[in-house]
Each structure stands twice: as C-alpha cells, then as structure tokens.
Amino acid sequence: xxxxxxxxxxxxxATGQRVTLRCSPRSGDLSVxxxxxxxxxxxxxxxxxxxxxxxxxxxxxxxxxxxxxPDLHSELNLSSLELGDSALYFCASSPPGGTGELFFxxxxxxxxx
Amino acid sequence: xxxxxxxxPGMFVQEKEAVTLDCTYDTSDQSYGLFWYKQxxxxxxxxxxxxxxxxxxNATEGRYSLNFQKARKSANLVISASQLxxxxxxxxxxxxxxxxxxxxxxxxxxxxxxxxxP
Numbered sequence: 001x002x003x004x005x006x007x008x009x010x011x012x013x014a015t016g017q018r019v020t021l022r023c024s025p026r027s028g029d030l031s032v033x034x035x036x037x038x039x040x041x042x043x044x045x046x047x048x049x050x051x052x053x054x055x056x057x058x059x060x061x062x063x064x065x066x067x068x069x070p071d072l073h074s075e076l077n078l079s080s081l082e083l084g085d086s087a088l089y090f091c092a093s094s095p096p097g098g099t100g101e102l103f104f105x106x107x108x109x110x111x112x113x
Numbered sequence: 114x115x116x117x118x119x120x121x122p123g124m125f126v127q128e129k130e131a132v133t134l135d136c137t138y139d140t141s142d143q144s145y146g147l148f149w150y151k152q153x154x155x156x157x158x159x160x161x162x163x164x165x166x167x168x169x170x171n172a173t174e175g176r177y178s179l180n181f182q183k184a185r186k187s188a189n190l191v192i193s194a195s196q197l198x199x200x201x202x203x204x205x206x207x208x209x210x211x212x213x214x215x216x217x218x219x220x221x222x223x224x225x226x227x228x229x230x231p
Contacts, residue, residue, distance in 0.1 A: 002157075033218055042204065043158075043221040056218055088156060099165065100146050100208045102219055104158035 003027065006091050006105035014113055018079040021108045025072055025093030031055070032074040033102060034066055035090040043090065049074055081112045115140045117207050119222035126195045127230055133180070134190040134225045136205035142166075145209050147188040148219060149179065152202040161203075164188060192227075200229045 003026035013019055025032050034046040045058035049068035060066075063081075068074040078085060088109050092102035116139040126132040138147065149161040164172045164179045172179040180189040188207075192199055203226075206219040 035221075042223045045218045045220065048218050058218070090158065092158075099148075099163045100217070100219070101148065101160055101163060102158075103160070104150075106157050109156070 002103040002105065004091060004093050004103050004105035006089075006108050008108055009106060010109050010111075012111045012113065013081060015081055015083060017081050017112075018077065019081065019110065021076040021078070021089050021091070021110075023074045023076070023091030023093075023105060025074070025091075026095070026103055029093035029095050029103070030072065031094045031096075032068055032072070033092045033094070034060075034074070034076050035092065037088040037090065037107075038084075038086070046076070078110070081110075083112050086110055086112045115142075115145075115207055115209055115220050117205050117220055117222035119205055119225050121225045122223070123226045123228070125228040125230055126192075128197060129194055131191060131193045132195055132227065134192070134203050134205075134227065136188045136190065136222060138186050138188060138205075138207050140186075140207065140209055142209045145207055147179070147181070148206040148208070149177070149188075149190045150204045150206060150221075151199075152204065152224070154201070158204075162190070195229045197229050197231060200227060202226050 005024040030051045032049045035043040046060040048056040066076045088107045090107045092104045118137045145166045147164045151159045162174045178191045202224045204224045205222040
C-alpha cells in the first residue's frame with residue numbers, strides 16, 4: 001500500500017459524459033501528479049500540483065482539468081469524453097526532500113463506451 | 114528536452130537466470146535522477162530502484178541493481194535470479210533538476226514486458 005488513495009477504481013461511462021477522479025496523497029506529501037496510461041502504453045504526464053498551485057503541465061487536453069484543494073487532495077475532471085479517453089489514470093504524490101520518487105495510487109480505470 | 118528510451122518491447126528469461134533491461138536517457142541537466150518501476154498485470158506501479166546522477170556507485174536493492182553508465186547515458190536494470198513473480202512490465206523513468214517547490218515530474222519510457230519462464 002503506497003498510501004495514495006484513488007477513487008473510483010473502475011468507471012464505465014458513455015461518450016460525451018463528464019467524470020471526476022479523486023486522489024488523496026500520502027500524509028505529508030505536498031506534490032500531486034496525474035498520469036494517463038492508455039492500453040499497452042507508457043505513462044503520459046498530464047499535470048502536477050504543489051501545495052495547491054499548478055506546477056507543470058504536460059499533454060493534458062483542454063477537455064481535462066484538475067485542481068488541488070487546501071487539504072491537498074486532488075481531482076481530475078474529464079469532460080466531453082471520447083472513446084480514446086479510455087485509459088488507466090494514475091495519481092502519484094512525492095514528499096518534500098528525498099529523491100523525487102513518486103508513490104502511485106492503484107489507478108482509476110476509465111472505460112468510455 | 115528530456116527523453117527516455119527503452120528499446121526492448123519484450124524480453125523473456127528462464128527462472129533463476131539474470132536479465133538486463135535496457136534504458137537510455139537524454140538530458141542536458143547535470144543533476145537528475147533515474148528510476149525503475151514495475152507494473153504487474155494487476156496494474157499498480159511499484160518502485161524498484163533509484164540512481165542519482167551524482168552517485169558514483171551503482172544502486173542495488175536486493176535482486177535489483179542499476180547499471181549506471183553516465184557517459185553512455187544508460188541506466189540498465191539487472192534482475193538477478195529471476196522469479197516467476199518478476200513477470201511484469203518494467204518502466205524506466207527520469208526526473209530532471211529540482212524545480213523548487215516540489216520535484217519535477219518523472220518522464221517514463223515505453224516499457225519492457227518481461228516474461229519469466231519456468
């Protein structure tokens with residue numbers, strides 16, 4: 001158990017819909033990262049937050065948005081869903097100091113039908 | 114821009130043998146970190162080993178070691194005495210210099226799928 005909690009674990013929805021994925025980082029971790037892993041692909045970086053502020057953006061679509069709240073949990077909002085958005089979405093957190101190792105949640109598997 | 118390359122889409126090894134998974138990287142930073150993660154079929158990402166760019170000795174963690182060749186920009190993972198449970202996807206990743214206000218993101222390679230045969 002990495003200490004990073006993601007909900008829901010599985011989600012099935014239809015094209016055009018909107019979903020929200022939630023992440024609680026490890027206690028004490030200020031940074032939260034979101035990654036997308038499509039079938040048999042590597043992990044694509046979406047966005048990073050540090051202590052409530054957006055720190056870095058990757059290949060995140062305009063239909064996607066995220067935020068980190070004062071209690072440090074984060075949400076990833078995916079709207080106008082398309083079939084190609086079906087993927088495993090990971091949240092990770094990292095502690096201040098250390099090596100920069102990311103601790104990953106178990107992921108939220110999104111299926112768009 | 115930083116880049117991670119894993120040229121082996123799939124590898125197989127006999128149980129109890131050693132296997133090397135290749136990883137090359139590209140960065141212009143002097144300070145960076147290299148990581149290996151394991152992803153079993155269940156999907157979770159498991160941290161295996163870390164090597165800092167200033168570390169002079171190769172990192173080791175149990176049966177895992179990282180063969181770090183800085184001049185060649187390679188960071189190969191060596192798994193000794195392979196076990197059936199080592200069958201998984203393996204990802205090499207890199208982070209660049211500390212950004213200030215949280216570490217920089219990790220960039221991942223495409224991964225290598227390892228199959229351990231009895």
